[in-house]
Amino acid sequence: MASTAESVSDPARPEPLHSGGRQRGNPWRRPWALEGFTWLYILWSIVPIGIAVLFSFNKGASQATWQGFSTKWYVGNQVTSVLHNPSLHHAVVQTLILGVLTTLICVPIGVGFAIGVDRWRTRTSQGLNLVMIFSFVIPELLLAVALFLLVTQALTFISLGTEAEVAGLVVWNLSWPAIIVRARLVSIGRSYEEAAADLGASRMGAIRRVLIPMLMPAIFASAVLVFASTVDDFVIVEQLSSTGNTQPMSVLIYSNVHGGLSGPALNALATILLVISLAAALIGFIAYRWMTRGERTQGSTEALTSIAGI
Amino acid sequence: MDQQNTYDKRNRRLWIGLAAPGAIWLLVLFVAPFYVMLSVAGGGINEFFQTVVPVWNPLHWSSFNFSAVWHDIVGAGAYIGPPALRTLLYTAIATAISLAVAYPVAYFVSRFAGGRKGLFLVLLIAPFWVSYMMRMLAWIDLLQQGGFFNSALSFFGLPGNTDWLGGKSVTVILGLVYGYIPYLILVLYAFLDRIDQRLLEAARDLGLSKWRTFWSVTIPLSKPAIVAGCFITALPMVGDYFTNQLLSAAPGTTMIGNAIEGQLDSPGQTGQGAVLALMLLVILLIPMVYYVMSTARASREMA
Numbered sequence: 001m002a003s004t005a006e007s008v009s010d011p012a013r014p015e016p017l018h019s020g021g022r023q024r025g026n027p028w029r030r031p032w033a034l035e036g037f038t039w040l041y042i043l044w045s046i047v048p049i050g051i052a053v054l055f056s057f058n059k060g061a062s063q064a065t066w067q068g069f070s071t072k073w074y075v076g077n078q079v080t081s082v083l084h085n086p087s088l089h090h091a092v093v094q095t096l097i098l099g100v101l102t103t104l105i106c107v108p109i110g111v112g113f114a115i116g117v118d119r120w121r122t123r124t125s126q127g128l129n130l131v132m133i134f135s136f137v138i139p140e141l142l143l144a145v146a147l148f149l150l151v152t153q154a155l156t157f158i159s160l161g162t163e164a165e166v167a168g169l170v171v172w173n174l175s176w177p178a179i180i181v182r183a184r185l186v187s188i189g190r191s192y193e194e195a196a197a198d199l200g201a202s203r204m205g206a207i208r209r210v211l212i213p214m215l216m217p218a219i220f221a222s223a224v225l226v227f228a229s230t231v232d233d234f235v236i237v238e239q240l241s242s243t244g245n246t247q248p249m250s251v252l253i254y255s256n257v258h259g260g261l262s263g264p265a266l267n268a269l270a271t272i273l274l275v276i277s278l279a280a281a282l283i284g285f286i287a288y289r290w291m292t293r294g295e296r297t298q299g300s301t302e303a304l305t306s307i308a309g310i
Numbered sequence: 311m312d313q314q315n316t317y318d319k320r321n322r323r324l325w326i327g328l329a330a331p332g333a334i335w336l337l338v339l340f341v342a343p344f345y346v347m348l349s350v351a352g353g354g355i356n357e358f359f360q361t362v363v364p365v366w367n368p369l370h371w372s373s374f375n376f377s378a379v380w381h382d383i384v385g386a387g388a389y390i391g392p393p394a395l396r397t398l399l400y401t402a403i404a405t406a407i408s409l410a411v412a413y414p415v416a417y418f419v420s421r422f423a424g425g426r427k428g429l430f431l432v433l434l435i436a437p438f439w440v441s442y443m444m445r446m447l448a449w450i451d452l453l454q455q456g457g458f459f460n461s462a463l464s465f466f467g468l469p470g471n472t473d474w475l476g477g478k479s480v481t482v483i484l485g486l487v488y489g490y491i492p493y494l495i496l497v498l499y500a501f502l503d504r505i506d507q508r509l510l511e512a513a514r515d516l517g518l519s520k521w522r523t524f525w526s527v528t529i530p531l532s533k534p535a536i537v538a539g540c541f542i543t544a545l546p547m548v549g550d551y552f553t554n555q556l557l558s559a560a561p562g563t564t565m566i567g568n569a570i571e572g573q574l575d576s577p578g579q580t581g582q583g584a585v586l587a588l589m590l591l592v593i594l595l596i597p598m599v600y601y602v603m604s605t606a607r608a609s610r611e612m613a
Contacts, residue, residue: 030422031418031422034414034417034418034422035418035422037414037415037418038414038415038418038419038430041411041415042430042433042434044488045433045436045437045488045491045492046433046436046437048445048448048449048451048452049437049440049444049445049448051448051451051452051458052444052447052448052451055451063450063451063454063457064451064454064456064457064458065456108331109331109332109335110332112328112329112330112331112332113328113329113331113332113333115325115328115329116325116326116327116328116329116330116332116333117325117329119321119325120322120325120326120329125325125329128329128333128336130602130606131336131337131340131341132332132336133602133605133606134340134598134602135336135340137541137542137545137598137601137602138545138591138594138598139545139546139548139549139590139594140546140549141549141550141551141567141570141571141587142549142587142590142591142594143340143343145347145570145571145574145583145584145587146343146344146346146347146587147339147343148574149343149346149347149350149364149580149584150339150342150343150346153346153349153350153362153364154342154346154364155338167339168339170335170339171335171336171339171340174332174335174336178332203321203324204324207324228439231441232441232442232443234442234443234552235549235552249441249443250441250442250443253443253444253447254443254552254555254556257446257447257450257556258559266447267447267451270441270443270444270447271444273441273443273444274440274441274444277439277440277441278439278440280439281435281439301427301428301431305431305500
């Protein structure tokens with residue numbers, strides 16, 4: 001945008017050569033209609049969520065009429081608050097367990113996969129990469145059904161519940177670190193690593209002391225994405241959970257929307273889920289800025305797009 | 311180039327070792343499950359317990375489940391046809407609406423947001439970080455009878471007692487749009503942001519009007535992003551079975567995902583559920599392969 005603004009103020013800028021198309025008004029004026037439309041979209045996308053958060057603090061049991069502020073759906077109510085209701089409580093714990101376990105397994109093997117496949121250039125590695133990209137685009141339901149059949153019909157030593165959920169979530173999220181780290185590998189190139197090798201670093205040393213630190217922002221961004229997408233996951237965990245104790249928040253909200261636990265307690269649960277995701281995003285954003293502080297980047301815009309995986 | 315190759319070759323064992331855990335995980339938990347699905351689909355059932363008996367040898371696969379599903383689709387009393395058709399319709403309409411909304415928004419933020427780009431990006435990315443269940447719950451709150459939406463309607467003198475959550479296709483389609491549009495906006499934004507501004511300035515300098523520049527430069531340039539974005543939005547919509555359950559829960563709005571899930575859970579029908587899932591997979595392979603090929607091409611150009 002800066003370049004267009006400069007070219008307008010530049011007095012030496014030649015007038016367009018043709019005579020017929022005289023510009024009416026300022027061609028670089030702000031497009032009000034587009035901006036208004038964008039704001040409408042943003043309101044539409046965010047206001048309903050704000051209202052849902054608000055109703056988690058409702059004094060009454062309604063999700064439609066405001067009856068005063070209260071935190072009873074979080075801590076106060078002895079029966080249906082998130083703190084006191086065992087199934088709500090379990091769901092929060094289960095979500096966090098799944099998020100942490102999946103991130104801890106998924107990110108290292110995804111990073112290794114990205115480096116290995118990028119450097120080991122054979123038919124096999126290209127094929128593996130293709131399989132990985134398919135795992136990124138396949139509708140989640142199809143993978144979830146296939147995984148359900150796998151653990152119930154073939155690998156029966158994996159029981160439905162946390163084990164199966166983590167196994168499935170790792171494979172579903174593997175493409176985040178694999179794709180993001182690979183993109184960063186391509187932009188880094190190989191010269192640093194080769195220089196380290198020429199200067200006497202061992203091959204593991206070159207990776208550990210040169211490559212990994214340079215990949216750190218990408219690794220971290222993908223870890224945040226894996227955690228957030230695991231915490232929000234519904235389809236795979238719904239198919240692979242077994243008893244109530246292995247149902248995370250998303251499944252509990254789904255199964256109680258039509259009857260079951262009363263309204264605002266679900267809003268409270270959803271709000272906790274929201275806070276967990278946003279906290280991960282915020283940590284990711286700050287850490288990404290910090291890790292790339294010495295580099296020439298586009299600053300906050302790049303950090304934002306990186307932790308959103310674009 | 312040669313030096314790079316010797317470096318890579320010398321360390322081949324290391325690269326294989328690094329890739330191995332991820333590769334094994336993918337083979338065991340992504341490729342193998344679909345073979346199990348085939349074995350269940352081609353297998354039989356235990357008549358007494360009504361449980362699945364998978365058949366591992368492809369030579370012994372039977373067509374029993376396949377013909378059963380075929381009769382459910384076309385025969386008398388077919389019940390798979392309507393949800394399948396509905397899936398197609400819902401996905402097409404919801405994707406079209408998403409594109410119509412997402413493109414102007416992504417275009418504005420990438421081209422005109424100027425110094426406020428960071429702010430707009432935060433606001434556009436925010437829904438991406440809010441759980442899907444939370445976002446659907448928000449609409450359930452708003453659309454219920456006595457909820458804000460109906461109150462707003464009656465405030466403007468319109469009938470405010472509509473049961474929006476009682477099986478309306480409109481609600482489900484808008485739910486799908488609301489659920490998946492952030493992905494489309496992000497894909498479009500990422501691409502539009504990389505368009506070389508000088509191309510657009512050149513078009514204007516050469517005398518094209520603002521609209522002509524948009525139609526004959528920006529839109530053609532962003533075609534790959536439109537196609538990729540629509541796939542990335544439509545593919546999960548096709549496999550969606552929870553949005554309609556949350557926002558309507560009526561048999562008149564079921565989609566193919568509900569049919570698959572329902573059969574999987576009912577005794578004796580697991581094999582038919584597997585067949586349905588396989589059929590959906592085969593149909594979706596075409597857009598999936600197209601998407602994978604175009605990303606592979608893009609990353610080759612990048613490298």
